[in-house]
Amino acid sequence: MARHDSEVYPGTYVTCVFNPDKALCRPRPARGGRTVPVPHDCQPLECRNVALTAANTTALAAEADRLDLLLRARPPSRPFRRPTWSGDATRSTRPPTANGTAHRRPMPSRTDVLAAIDILTAETGRRPSVPALAARPDLANTTFRRNYPGICAELSAIPRAPGDMTAADAHAKVKTDNAQLRRDNRDLAHQLDLAVAAIQRLSIDNDLLQAALHDARAVTALPRHR
Structure with a gap:
């Protein structure tokens, strides 16, 4: 048998x-x-060629302390939550298939969407907006419009009743009202500046008239010669 003499290769750890x-x-x-x-393929926990010197153990302890400090300095991680694949009737999540693709979520039928329109109309007393209707089955607005373009067109074609205002309309009205209030505020501030200037001018004129009146009273009237 061939005999191999051991060779020592010192390392940090x-x-x-x-x-x-x-x-x-x-x-x-x-x-x-x-x-x-x-060295980069070393398996120190399994290989029988590994030996630990005093310098190695000191370096390992120092590295362990350094890693411990780094872990303590980091903010705590959020707890891991396993995904649950059992959902309710309105919102369900299914596990991915074997090839890694997710199951496509079934969309409500047209009958279900029309029934939701009737329910929302009865609850609110007005026709629902597309975002409100899309929120009923927990769908994104764009997803709902893409899958039900006809219903969205029908909702948009229905004339609005007085007071029937969507959230977007309400937001636009608030912006318009705020802009008008800002203009009115600027006009009032300008008028106030004019009023202050007029009051200051009146104060100056009053002082001048008061001085003229005082001077007039100090004049002695001379008798007339006949």
Whole structure:
């Protein structure tokens, strides 16, 4: 049997007492035909060539302390929640298929959507908007419009009753009212500046008249000559 003498390869965290017959790091031949270890494939917890010196244990302890400090400095991670595939009748989530694609969620039928329109109309006393109708089966507005273009067109074609205002209309009205209020506020501020200037002018005129009256009273009237 061929005999292989061990060679020592010191490292920061482990020391390799290399014996190719025991090595788990897939050793390769070097120049001259000598077999050498592969450090990046080292398996220190399993390979029998691994030895630990005092310097190795000190370096390992220091690295463990460094990692512990890093973990303590990081904010706590959110707890992992396993996805549950059992949902209710209105919102269900299904697991992915074997090829990694998700099951497509079944869409409500046209009859179900028309029934939802009747229910929302009875609840609110007015025709529902498309976003309100899409929220009923928990669908995105764009998804609902893409799958039910005819119903969306019918809702848009129905004339609105007085006071029937969607959230978008209400938001637009609030913006318009705010713009008008800002204009009125600017006009009132300008008029107030004019009023202040007029009051200041009247105060000056009053002071002048008061001084003229005082001077007039101080004049002595001379008798007339006949």
